[in-house]
Amino acid sequence: MPARPAPPGPSCPRFNRSARIHRAHKIRLRLAVTTVAALINMGPTNAGTPVSGSIVYTGFFDQPRALLRSEFIYDGKSEARLGTPTLLATLPGLADGIVRLPEEGLAVGCGTEVAFVNLDSGTVQRVSAGIQDAYHIMLDASGTNVWTGNGLGLSVVPATPPGPGSKLPFQEDNVIPESVAWLGYRSVFFAADGVFGSLDPFDPNGFTSSPVPGRAIAGPALVVDPWTEDLFLAGGRWIQQLRVVGGEVRLMSSLLLPAGVDLDHIDLDGRGHFFGANARGTLIFIDYSSNGLIGSPNHFLAQLPIPRSPGQTDSGSIDGVLFIRGADPDDGGGPGGGGGPPPTPPEWESELLHWWPGDGIMGDLAGDRPLSPVGTTDFARGAIKEAFHLANDKSWLTAAPGRDWDLGSRDFTFSVWVWFDHLEPEGGLIGNYDPDSDGNHGRWVWEIRERRLRFFTSRGAGNTGSVVAGPEFDPLARRWYHLALTKKGSAFQFFINGRLRRETNYPILIPPEPGPLSIGPLSSGGRMDEILWFKRPLTRDEVASLYLAGDRMPRRPTATIAGREADQLRLSLRTLAGRPWILERSTNLLNWDLIGERVTSGTAATDLNTSAGGPNLFFRVRPGQ
Numbered sequence: 001m002p003a004r005p006a007p008p009g010p011s012c013p014r015f016n017r018s019a020r021i022h023r024a025h026k027i028r029l030r031l032a033v034t035t036v037a038a039l040i041n042m043g044p045t046n047a048g049t050p051v052s053g054s055i056v057y058t059g060f061f062d063q064p065r066a067l068l069r070s071e072f073i074y075d076g077k078s079e080a081r082l083g084t085p086t087l088l089a090t091l092p093g094l095a096d097g098i099v100r101l102p103e104e105g106l107a108v109g110c111g112t113e114v115a116f117v118n119l120d121s122g123t124v125q126r127v128s129a130g131i132q133d134a135y136h137i138m139l140d141a142s143g144t145n146v147w148t149g150n151g152l153g154l155s156v157v158p159a160t161p162p163g164p165g166s167k168l169p170f171q172e173d174n175v176i177p178e179s180v181a182w183l184g185y186r187s188v189f190f191a192a193d194g195v196f197g198s199l200d201p202f203d204p205n206g207f208t209s210s211p212v213p214g215r216a217i218a219g220p221a222l223v224v225d226p227w228t229e230d231l232f233l234a235g236g237r238w239i240q241q242l243r244v245v246g247g248e249v250r251l252m253s254s255l256l257l258p259a260g261v262d263l264d265h266i267d268l269d270g271r272g273h274f275f276g277a278n279a280r281g282t283l284i285f286i287d288y289s290s291n292g293l294i295g296s297p298n299h300f301l302a303q304l305p306i307p308r309s310p311g312q313t314d315s316g317s318i319d320g321v322l323f324i325r326g327a328d329p330d331d332g333g334g335p336g337g338g339g340g341p342p343p344t345p346p347e348w349e350s351e352l353l354h355w356w357p358g359d360g361i362m363g364d365l366a367g368d369r370p371l372s373p374v375g376t377t378d379f380a381r382g383a384i385k386e387a388f389h390l391a392n393d394k395s396w397l398t399a400a401p402g403r404d405w406d407l408g409s410r411d412f413t414f415s416v417w418v419w420f421d422h423l424e425p426e427g428g429l430i431g432n433y434d435p436d437s438d439g440n441h442g443r444w445v446w447e448i449r450e451r452r453l454r455f456f457t458s459r460g461a462g463n464t465g466s467v468v469a470g471p472e473f474d475p476l477a478r479r480w481y482h483l484a485l486t487k488k489g490s491a492f493q494f495f496i497n498g499r500l501r502r503e504t505n506y507p508i509l510i511p512p513e514p515g516p517l518s519i520g521p522l523s524s525g526g527r528m529d530e531i532l533w534f535k536r537p538l539t540r541d542e543v544a545s546l547y548l549a550g551d552r553m554p555r556r557p558t559a560t561i562a563g564r565e566a567d568q569l570r571l572s573l574r575t576l577a578g579r580p581w582i583l584e585r586s587t588n589l590l591n592w593d594l595i596g597e598r599v600t601s602g603t604a605a606t607d608l609n610t611s612a613g614g615p616n617l618f619f620r621v622r623p624g625q
Contacts, residue, residue, distance in 0.1 A: 398519070
């Protein structure tokens with residue numbers, strides 16, 4: 001195997017002969033230097049995307065080590081700021097890297113231990129890290145383990161439930177990673193000090209690390225951007241943005257930060273915002289959402305001083321950093337919610353044909369086709385609020401036959417948030433077919449097959465037919481992805497996380513065939529949220545707005561929102577502000593009975609008479625006259 005390249009020379013501020021010496025060097029540097037608060041703009045800034053939420057960070061603030069949280073707000077133009085910090089937990093050891101777990105909570109590298117922190121209660125569960133210095137920490141492809149590394153050892157630590165870590169074996173003379181990132185289940189990359197390369201964890205003789213020729217300038221922080229699908233490598237003053245195309249690693253963009261910056265850990269929000277922990281006590285924030293390239297000129301860049309905690313006497317340092325998007329009161333705080341005003345969305349009322357939001361109901365909020373569950377189907381935490389949970393390949397959702405399922409040559413857009421319980425999933429996203437029948441003539445389905453998105457329509461017995469091939473899709477488990485498919489004439493466009501991944505022309509006429517609509521099943525089980533069917537092909541910007549805005553997309557005042565409980569109607573009242581509205585109830589989401597009217601929507605949600613609700617009784621608010 002390739003020998004480890006020589007480390008940077010002694011003139012490099014990150015020079016070290018071992019990760020342990022490197023850590024001690026950085027800690028001394030942090031305590032010796034105080035960075036003056038500064039706002040740095042690289043000339044007139046491009047229009048960006050507003051974002052709000054909170055920064056969770058580890059740091060050395062007097063003693064002991066702390067896990068803190070500060071509100072973060074960026075207006076999308078010229079101002080970013082941090083609020084007063086609150087203490088989430090006191091951590092053992094040298095608390096460093098942070099990673100968010102799929103369901104709830106965080107994992108933090110803390111020397112010889114990994115600490116699992118409950119965000120609500122602040123309780124800490126400590127387990128052995130399996131190595132001496134848990135530094136960088138990453139969620140693995142399965143979403144059930146965290147990996148932690150320091151350049152001398154790499155270990156895997158069970159996260160669901162937490163358990164002691166085990167050091168991973170490497171072949172002799174291989175570079176030991178400090179950080180690891182997964183582009184897909186079998187597409188794994190690593191970074192160490194001055195080294196970047198690919199990692200083969202499937203070698204039965206031990207892990208194999210293969211450095212990419214040419215020394216990495218940045219590192220060892222390494223993360224994947226869900227938006228661009230690029231690898232971001234950061235360390236010291238450098239950030240490098242790398243893209244893997246056909247097995248080749250290409251440098252897409254790079255950025256040299258101002259003097260006095262020493263990047264430690266980094267995080268990306270998947271919407272064009274970079275958060276970096278400067279070891280000298282500041283947060284580095286960059287908005288690169290205008291074009292997706294970190295090093296382009298005129299991006300907004302700010303260096304924000306970390307606010308002092310009550311009683312803190314020194315300037316402190318910031319080691320690990322994690323951004324959590326702000327949660328709207330009506331959503332579940334998932335990746336689809338929060339973040340400030342979204343781009344201009346499509347017109348919902350006039351363009352939506354069907355809308356199945358989940359949120360504890362099977363109803364169709366834009367059409368007249370409620371869903372029925374098949375197999376083990378329930379609700380779970382969603383990308384926006386609550387999602388449909390399909391437990392296995394025998395579980396899906398179905399809607400009664402209808403003329404809308406006859407696509408013919410019509411144009412459309414399908415949009416859905418999806419989460420896979422396990423790796424290498426296959427299955428249908430939405431289609432006019434019966435998953436129990438292999439010979440359903442004339443069917444169509446948007447699906448995942450052989451690590452690729454595709455649109456399939458059959459022409460006869462035996463499932464022979466036409467396949468419109470989409471992009472490769474090798475999703476990680478227990479993460480949310482936004483998928484969209486548009487058709488305009490013979491042009492099909494496939495989107496992943498708001499970005500166009502493949503466009504192809506395929507003339508196709510879908511023959512009419514009576515039958516149900518099916519959503520799912522997913523071979524490995526999973527969740528589906530906010531399933532939308534538009535009457536027309538959305539533009540690229542409109543698809544991006546679905547991904548960026550989530551549940552905060554403004555709805556026209558004539559929208560109808562239904563739910564079982566009063567709190568599910570608050571969004572309706574907001575969209576109808578200042579207008580008359582009517583409250584109705586239904587047992588089947590098809591026929592509605594009048595309950596009462598209001599002159600304006602100023603009435604609180606708690607005043608709505610929904611106390612008699614039950615599993616088969618639904619309520620909705622719609623515009624009055």
